Amino acid sequence: MDFLNEFTSYLQQQAKSNITIKGYRQDIKQYFEWFHNSHGKECKSLYRENVLEYVSFLKNVKRQNAKTINRKISSLSKFNFFLIKTNTQNDIVVDKSDMLKVQTSYASPTKVTEVEVKQFLQNVLESSNKRNYAIVVLMAYTGLRISEALTIKLDDFNLHTGECIIRNGKGDKQRVVLFNSKVTLALRHYLKIRDKYATAEHSPYLFISKKRDRLDRTVVNRIFKHFSDSVTPHQLRHFFCSNGIEKGLSIHEVANQAGHSNVHTTLLYTNPDQAKLKNKMELL
Secondary structure, X not given: OOHHHHHHHHHHHOOOOHHHHHHHHHHHHHHHHHHHHHHOOOOOOOOHHHHHHHHHHHHHOOOOOHHHHHHHHHHHHHHHHXXXXXXXXXXXXXXXXXXXXXXXXXXXXXXXXXXXXXXXXXXXXXXXXXXXHHHHHHHHHHOOOHHHHHOOEOOOEEXXXXXXEEOOOHHHOOEEEEOOHHHHHHHHHHHHHHHHOOOOOOOOEOOOOOOOOOOOHHHHHHHHHHHOOOOOHHHHHHHHHHHHHHOOOXXXXXXXXXXXXXXXXXXXXXXXXXXXXXXXXXXX
């Protein structure tokens, strides 16, 4: 059996996103490589002894942090269920108790400042590409994940009411997000020139390119890298959450807008970022 490809098909049948599947594949591939290097043979099944040995290797040899190790344990657990589902093995060998305990970070995950974000947005604006400006403004002031922004269709939003339905949120949850005037204005300007794209006539998606009926996330990543060394799509999402709370949005309002399934995730953004925390420590 070609484990990686079969595992990929299994994940696709579960409607996992491409980025999630890519992460699972990478983690399992790394486990296979470790197994081959350690035991001189191909991995054909999971054994608890090997899993514990691998976790020890990640902790003590690779010196990886607990969150990274826990992600790989989670991938192995998913792979374990796949092996059982395909009758390759019968027993569960990866347990939740294998997860390393991690103390919740006090610092906000936000690493970019409002000045950096505004400078980034201004640089994109001055490039005169209305599509690129529209998508970065949308992400900065709605907190959307890049996958959510790219799958918005023309009939999903109403610029008069400033509302948009996100149909493919994490965990397949739908939610309604609100647009402020900055987002509305940027989208209006982009929609005026959207028809100039060759794919516009038959594409139902908001963001398109010259060759594709839906803008690809690799293109968006290139836009970010071109205009900033620090602002990324994920950091822009962090910025929205911390900026929203600083500007007076409630925890629940930010959680709903960003699509957080657990409000404790949102609570992290009420804390100071790493730089501010260090400055406070110097006052001691």
